[in-house]
């Protein structure tokens with residue numbers, strides 16, 4: 001199918017797909033978009049399709065070009081739904097040169113289990129000429145694979161964006177102005193695929209926004225020819241931290257989450273807050289997880305600088321809403337945020353240590369060992385809680401309090 | 411018993427320890443942000459940097475060196491691959507974690523004063 005007079009869509013439809021990558025709902029199926037670009041001195045194939053749909057890809061390719069004309073193959077990232085037909089394509093067009101990003105090199109060998117594949121690694125502003133048409137590469141790592149790049153067809157203003165600006169939506173009309181209403185799919189795809197990489201999206205937009213863009217050709221879902229810049233702007237909006245649009249840029253935020261059956265962990269949470277307030281200079285919010293709903297907190301956690309989590313030990317474990325909260329952290333980027341765990345326990349007290357391990361596992365910074373108190377906190381123990389709040393607060397403000405101790409005291 | 415002082419720069423804590431103590435035994439107790447997982451030198455999660463006193467720490471074993479190489483690759487691109495030790499080593503030299511020495515906390519023993527920090 002012609003996208004412009006020099007660009008053809010040679011992808012595949014997969015209308016029956018219902019779940020993608022284990023976690024994504026694809027109620028409308030998906031497409032694997034691949035493209036063919038014709039220049040005066042040869043043809044380029046940009047991305048391939050999932051192995052199971054390779055027949056569609058080769059049939060569409062053969063309808064618009066001969067294998068012998070293919071001079072260039074570009075893979076914008078190596079995820080199997082785009083690299084699946086690559087080995088067969090390279091077998092049929094052995095004269096073609098494969099272009100991948102620097103970061104894709106080791107992955108390519110692991111993926112194809114073949115170290116004899118010839119390729120040319122490229123990075124931002126490297127160009128490949130097809131005679132009267134030129135492909136320029138943009139290195140846009142971690143969107144959403146480490147090896148991601150975009151490819152820009154200069155003379156036509158076409159951005160082959162890979163998974164960026166894509167979505168799982170299958171409609172043979174193919175173009176955004178003629179398919180059905182795919183807004184849900186676009187937003188859902190962003191929030192499940194791109195959201196944890198917001199920082200990288202913002203860096204990629206620095207490269208993408210200055211381009212003259214007439215059309216965006218992503219690897220899934222509709223081709224964006226009507227108002228293509230709208231989608232670029234939407235990515236900018238979705239990736240910009242919201243909190244700092246509302247309050248002063250440099251005000252830090254601490255969130256204290258807790259759940260408590262008899263109020264012991266709650267009293268700890270309050271005392272920690274009081275201690276942190278003494279340090280001051282940042283905002284503190286206290287949230288009770290009772291009721292178990294954690295989804296509303298995800299946006300807050302994403303923008304927060306410090307997150308403390310309190311749980312009693314129940315049957316040797318932290319309580320479910322606490323785990324639900326922690327598992328929701330995988331949707332966003334929490335790496336490097338300050339974190340801590342606390343809780344009241346009765347006899348074995350495993351919860352705090354488990355939560356702390358999880359926080360570390362998420363690569364959060366846990367500046368002070370988790371705080372456990374046996375049953376009802378005494379006045380002295382509540383003072384320990386305040387001290388813990390002061391410690392975390394001081395750390396958050398970049399001034400960790402100096403301590404000298406002997407190992408035997410630990 | 412001979413003692414040494416080990417400072418964890420990220421949490422600003424200095425701990426006096428018996429010589430021979432492993433970094434991980436202390437870091438986990440003072441809340442330093444040095445992660446860990448296997449505690450056996452295999453997983454590479456306990457990577458840290460030595461800011462001062464590298465000579466006062468145990469020499470890395472061959473296990474530790476192998477894990478450091480493997481882990482470095484993972485840090486760099488997030489992906490395990492069918493080994494390409496040469497390019498890993500050259501990447502490691504290139505970055506060298508900004509010129510700092512990197513070690514594994516579960517393997518490294520303290521024999522004298524040193525200052526360490528998470529990567």
Ligand SMILES: Cc1cc2nc3c(=O)[nH]c(=O)nc-3n(C[C@H](O)[C@H](O)[C@H](O)COP(=O)(O)O)c2cc1C
Pocket residue numbers: 259260261262263264265266311312313314315316317344345346347348349350374375376
């Ligand atoms: C059903 C139940 C199971 C419990 N299991 C454990 C346990 O396995 N280990 C433990 O240390 N304490 C256990 N406890 C004790 C609680 O951790 C302790 O009462 C704690 O102070 C409760 O804190 P909270 O008031 O913040 O909920 C259990 C309590 C209940 C009610």
Ligand code: FES
Pocket residue numbers: 445446447448449450451452453454455456457477514515516517
């Ligand atoms: S904890 Fe696994 S290598 Fe040290």
